[in-house]
Amino acid sequence: MDAVTELTADTFHSAVAERDHTVVLFYVKWNAVSMAFMQSYIEVSESLEDADVSDVELAVVDCGEWTDVCNAQQISSFPTVRLYRPQEPSQPYQGMLGTESLNRFIMLSRLVSPVLLSSPDEVTSFLEGDLYQRHAAIAPVTVLGLFSSTASAGVPVFKEAAKALRGETMVGLFADRRAEIWAVEYSVTLPAILVSRGPTGQTEAHSLHLSMPDQLVTHIQRALLDTFVSLCLYHSLIEIPLTKYI
Structure with a gap:
């Protein structure tokens, strides 16, 4: 998963505080939907890199390993995607689990609103x-x-x-x-x-x-x-x- 950053209990909080936008996928390896969506998630990361989008970081947290992080973030279902901005509450992604929908959400989230x-x-x-x-x-x-x-x-x-x-x-x-x-x-x-x-x-x-x-x-x-x-x-x-x- 070279295209995305794997976060741990030691790196999670500093990572979401550094970038203007940090998108985090919370998943578990035993969940089939999580692993199926992982490929789409990686494709979005690669497309953002190809488009020179530098203010967005895509990361993942394995909740099977880092249960303390996922419990603190109140993750109760998998996969869950959230967008983090410094000093703001996280924003849940509620769209389709596909490349186009997630990419659209991320690109729109970068715009000033209103x-x-x-x-x-x-x-x-x-x-x-x-x-x-x-x-x-x-x-x-x-x-x-x-x-x-x-x-x-x-x-x-x-x-x-x-x-x-x-x-x-x-x-x-x-x-x-x-x-x-x-x-x-x-x-x-x-x-x-x-x-x-x-x-x-x-x-x-x-x-x-x-x-x-x-x-x-x-x-x-x-x-x-x-x-x-x-x-x-x-x-x-x-x-x-x-x-x-x-």
Whole structure:
């Protein structure tokens, strides 16, 4: 396992404190799913190295050998993947156990969240322009928070929710009186969020009436899920007439 770092009780805490992002796979050798996923995990590490991604370290902990580390991290199932950042709680990876899904999670987790936007042009770029295009492969659906000013009571809540959503989607924030432009266009009241699929997709708007970060995270995740389901349904309706005549 040259592509990943094997951590022990002596090296775990220093390792997760050194890098901006340390991804740790907790596994046991007797678990078939752990060992099957190990190959995908190594492939992700190699792809990050090939892409010159230097701020992410992939590591593993054998919980059959280092039970004290795994108990301290409250690992109760295998395999478990967590992302560690210095002086922050660890973030669990809850996606599919495959190369593409894990790589997407890691690349999205490296982005600042929320992306602070300061002008209508930057908002347009985030939703459908250059900024969107740079990250469309890993974040085809983006979320934009709209507030009337940086002093709005909901801004700190939104920022906390955006941090919690790192790895799931790209989140932007526009806190300015000109946010009313989009509120009028999409017939919502501020504060609001826009869930966008880019320049060729549909944009959905939702007014916000939530006061806690975890409530807002759940609200955004549901909006993302609804958008994903709608996209899948759209493609299935397109494919039905085509496959009928094959």
